[in-house]
Amino acid sequence: MDVRKLFRSFRYAWRGIVHAFGREQNFRFHVLAALIVTAAGWVTGLSTSEWLIVILLFGGVFALELVNTAIERVVDLVSREHHPLAGQAKDVAAGAVLAFAVASAVIGCIIFIPKWMNLLF
Numbered sequence: 240m241d242v243r244k245l246f247r248s249f250r251y252a253w254r255g256i257v258h259a260f261g262r263e264q265n266f267r268f269h270v271l272a273a274l275i276v277t278a279a280g281w282v283t284g285l286s287t288s289e290w291l292i293v294i295l296l297f298g299g300v301f302a303l304e305l306v307n308t309a310i311e312r313v314v315d316l317v318s319r320e321h322h323p324l325a326g327q328a329k330d331v332a333a334g335a336v337l338a339f340a341v342a343s344a345v346i347g348c349i350i351f352i353p354k355w356m357n358l359l360f
């Protein structure tokens with residue numbers, strides 16, 4: 240196993256994450272949302288399995304956001320011209336992020352709302 244090559248791959252992947260964070264407002268929004276949910280989880284008190292679900296959802300949203308950014312870049316690389324297929328590719332990729340983010344938000348509500356109800360009443 241070439242360890243140096245492995246570390247180089249990590250460096251490239253990290254560069255991709257930094258690029259998306261710097262250039263994509265949606266990615267920064269999801270990072271902010273994840274920080275807020277983490278703080279809320281801390282204050283509310285989640286079980287280990289609930290934290291595992293929340294972390295998995297964070298990872299899923301971040302990963303899809305990165306893939307969406309990659310698709311946007313490839314579409315722009317292929318052609319900067321307006322084309323219905325280019326628009327569809329970007330819209331479908333963005334739709335994938337939205338679908339997972341909405342599912343994550345619903346799961347978040349299922350985890351958090353009963354706990355907040357218990358604290359209030």
Ligand SMILES: Nc1ncnc2c1ncn2[C@@H]1O[C@H](COP(=O)(O)OP(=O)(O)OP(=O)(O)O)[C@@H](O)[C@H]1O
Nearest residue numbers: 263264311318319320321322323325326327329330
């Ligand atoms: N080449 C294109 N041809 C047709 N429609 C496009 C094209 N590029 C973008 N669009 C349409 O405009 C929308 C926004 O595209 P854009 O690349 O600006 O995405 P964005 O999410 O605003 O990206 P960024 O975060 O880089 O500004 C797309 O979802 C798509 O509907």
